[in-house]
Each structure stands twice: as C-alpha cells, then as structure tokens.
Amino acid sequence: MDLTLLVIPLLAVLAPVAARVLGRWVRIPVVVFELVLGIIVGPSVLGWAQPADFVHTLSQFGLAMLFFVAGTEIE
Structure with a gap:
C-alpha cells in the first residue's frame, strides 16, 4: 500500500x-493520460497500485468532489 500512495x-x-x-x-485531453496511466500502473497491467481501504476512501471523496464541482457548473 505504501507504493500505491506514492x-x-x-x-x-x-x-x-x-x-x-x-x-x-x-x-x-489530460483525462486521457490519467486514465491510460491508471490502467498501466493498476492491478491489471503492472500492479504497482493495489486496491486498499484508504485508496477506496480517497476515490469516494474524489467522486463526491466531482459531483460538487459539476453541480456548481449547472445554472
């Protein structure tokens, strides 16, 4: 998990x-690079980033922030 957080x-x-x-x-777009890099270092290819409880919590927090930002863009 230490390598994942790095x-x-x-x-x-x-x-x-x-x-x-x-x-x-x-x-x-930057998001394409983020997705491709995430797939490459994720558990499916290189396995450098492994799923963990803390990473799952961070991903849920990021998703909530994405919804809040999207909500501020709606008039």
Missing part, C-alpha cells in the same frame, strides 16, 4: 505534464 500522486502530476509536452504535436 504512485497515485506521482501520476496526478505526471499526466498534465505529459499532456502539455505531447500537446505540441497532438491534442489529447
């Missing part, structure tokens, strides 16, 4: 940087 924030920083660097040649 990999997740690292990917959160790496995805926008990669999108910016590659954005000079091809325009790909």
Whole structure:
C-alpha cells in the first residue's frame, strides 16, 4: 500500500505534464493520460497500485468532489 500512495500522486502530476509536452504535436485531453496511466500502473497491467481501504476512501471523496464541482457548473 505504501507504493500505491506514492504512485497515485506521482501520476496526478505526471499526466498534465505529459499532456502539455505531447500537446505540441497532438491534442489529447489530460483525462486521457490519467486514465491510460491508471490502467498501466493498476492491478491489471503492472500492479504497482493495489486496491486498499484508504485508496477506496480517497476515490469516494474524489467522486463526491466531482459531483460538487459539476453541480456548481449547472445554472
């Protein structure tokens, strides 16, 4: 679980940087990089990030924040 808590924030920083660097040649949204990097380091491919209770709690918190942000965009 210690590696998971290091990999997740690292990917959160790496995805926008990669999108910016590659954005000079091809325009790909940041969310695409986040999804692809998440699949690569997740348990299905490399297995660096493993599911854990704390990670599940963080994901639920992130989903709640996404709903709040989406709610503020609705007029």
